[in-house]
Amino acid sequence: MNTQHLQTDFLVIGGGTAGTMAGIKAKQANPDADVLILEKANIRRSGAIAMGMDGVNTAVIPGNSTPEQYVREITIANDGVLEQKNVYQTGRWGFEVIQELESWGVKFQKDHEGNYDLKQVHRVGKYVLPMPEGKDLKKILARQVKRHKVRVTNRVMATRVMVKDGRAIGAVGFDVRKGDFVVIQAKAVVLCTGACGRLGLPASGYLYGTYENPTNAGDGYSMAYHAGAELTNIECFQINPLIKDYNGPACAYVASPFGAYTANAEGNRFISCDYWSGQMMLETWKELNSGKGPVHLKMYHLDDDTISEIERVLWANERPSRERFHEGRGEDYRTDGVEMNISEIGLCSGHSASGVWVNDKAETTVPGLYAAGDMASVPHNYMIGAFVSGRLSGINAMDYVEGLEHVEPDPEFLATEKARIYAPLDRPDGVPHTQVEYKLRRYVNDYLQPPKSPTKMDIGLAAFERYHETLDLMGAQDPHELMRCMEVHFIRDCAEMAARASLYRKESRWGLYHYRLDYPEKNNEEWFCHANLKKSETGEMEMFKRPVSPYMVEVNLQQEVYDVAVR
Amino acid sequence: MALATQRVDVPVIVDESKCLEKCKACIEVCPLDVLVKNPETGKAYMKYDECWFCLPCEKECPTNAITVQIPFLLR
Ligand SMILES: Cc1cc2nc3c(=O)[nH]c(=O)nc-3n(C[C@H](O)[C@H](O)[C@H](O)COP(=O)(O)OP(=O)(O)OC[C@H]3O[C@@H](n4cnc5c(N)ncnc54)[C@H](O)[C@@H]3O)c2cc1C
Ligand code: SF4
Ligand code: SF4
DSSP: OOEEEEEEEEEEEOOSHHHHHHHHHHHHHOTTSOEEEEOSSOGGGOSTTTTOOSEESSOOOTTTOOHHHHHHHHHHHTTTOSOHHHHHHHHHHHHHHHHHHHHTTOOOOBOTTSOBOOEEOSSSSEEEEEOTTOTTHHHHHHHHHHHTTOEEEOSEEEEEEEEETTEEEEEEEEETTTOOEEEEEEEEEEEOOOOBOSSSOOTTOOTTOOSSOTTOBSHHHHHHHHTTOOEEOTTSOBOOEEETTTOSBOOHHHHGGGTOEEEOTTSOBOBSOOSOOHHHHHHHHHHHTTTSOOEEEEOTTSOHHHHHHHHHHHTTSSSTTHHHHHHHTTOOTTTOOEEEEEOOOBBOTTTSSOEEOOOTTOBOSSTTEEEOGGGBSOTTOHHHHHHHHHHHHHHHHHHHHTTOOOOOOOHHHHHHHHHHHHGGGGOTTSBOHHHHHHHHHHHHHHHHSSSBOHHHHHHHHHHHHHHHHHHTTBOOSSHHHHHHHHHHHHHHHHHHHHHHHHHHOOSOBTGGGBOBSSSOSOOHHHHSEEEEEEEOTTSOEEEEEEEOOOOSSOOOTTTOOOOOBOO | OOOOOOOOOOSEEEOTTTOOTTOOHHHHHOTTOOEEEOTTTOOEEEOSOOOOOOOHHHHHOTTOOEEEOOOTTTO
């Protein structure tokens, strides 16, 4: 096994939405600095936006809304528990991001007068900006990465952040094709590895039939944890209302501005707003369990031209294979509703609020370690939030590295990590990763899928702890399989975090995301706070409360309860 | 441990008559890294059944040799 040693000023782990932007912004801030993106796949087509995006969900455009209004909207949608100044950044910088993307050739929908054509999907404001021609977004970003002379190493998967004297000093990983051990020294590191999209098992039973790009297995959540960083509100799961079996968005964000809506089996509305929130998911869950299910996205009342326009957007961007999915089942939006289901659980602050604790500079609690995108705890952040947090991390890291020197990694740490990574190759006849992962994720469904029961979660937690032994049985026959094995390690860590955090918060909040059967009510007196976790000095997973910082935008949560039920 | 090899229906089909020996486009872009070349024939094929049915492989193929089906379990 060869070892590759690399050095850079700023290491970006994960070259997706946030990562490419982090690299570009760092280079713009300091063109002389060396910036390296480490990517498990290939940045040309990796991550959530591999096939582009059909819209921006969180666009704060002057003349349509203000950052303050946006902060208000998300504060209410996220039941009050958030750091407003983080969310503010998305509102503050999103417009600049959109303009810069546009200057690079990304197209956003405009009206006849040339103004951004915003749509209302949220409860109050207009924040959705369609991108009917958004399919090449990732190719455009990859081109800018190259133009800005950011170095890129594709097909290397990071497995651990190196920390010395309390400071992030680089990362280790391996080449998923050649198998080389890779050690990278860096003065600052940002984790941008996306959501934990492979936590629960999809109802189809197909391990990779997930909503999120399945390359995002919670790698960054686990790496941040082992680096000693705090994570927050992990119990605020990501659960989405998706096309049954296909597991992609149905997609009300595109279709509802045209008049589509989510309906029950009788064809009636049961929610007044299609924006994804925990409360909306709870109403969906109730409807499914009321005998009025299944629920579907209803478009068959729209005229043929309108449906053709919706199809034009959906068949070309984001998850274009849904066309052939419907075709295979003989379904047509003109006559059939899109049958929907509640997804398995995941972790993602892009959609809900579970993530690595960051401040408004994208710093984690470990000096030199930043987090951005779906894995960083800025609630409901979506794509523009990923760009903004990537940008913040790149710019702030360039300040931080000023005058810093590289630090020699600890040989003992390297030896231990090397042994952990390559162990499955020594057991080529060990249990295949597919079986090990399947069982782990089935346990996640069995014991963690809301509504949450304390006894079940206790059993689940014990199973996840015992699963360390199962991981030691896993075998790999090549570097590719080794990549999947290491992902299963990450998934196990995330499952344990999800169980512990859910047991810790003894109330219900965020609708279905954290609906506890034994504490069915919200308890603001004791739990209007963040529930954080980190690895203690002795290596235990410890839970603790963090107060919610005073609001910068006044919101009266007593009066402004998020409620989208149709009664 | 004792292992058995099981047959599975994989979602990606390559029309070998159209696949170019010198090309690697689909292999380079696949986010899951599941496509490889058969060293004997020089043709691409799906080696691992781990697919997000996302389509970059199909879109980037210069000769339209690739067809991505929805994986059997979801179809
Ligand atoms: C199906 C779908 C539809 C969506 N629709 C919309 C929408 O319409 N509008 C909107 O605003 N938002 C939408 N979102 C959300 C938005 O796409 C995400 O919030 C955003 O793209 C997240 O960016 P990211 O950088 O965190 O993750 P990604 O862009 O997924 O990037 C993560 C990167 O990290 C890499 N990686 C992972 N692990 C490792 C590792 N160990 N080592 C090295 N590299 C690693 C991955 O390969 C990937 O390239 C959607 C998301 C999905 C999945
Ligand atoms: S559809 Fe996506 S995951 Fe499947 S082989 Fe093609 S590029 Fe890879
Ligand atoms: S992109 Fe097309 S031509 Fe190129 S290797 Fe793949 S299948 Fe063959």
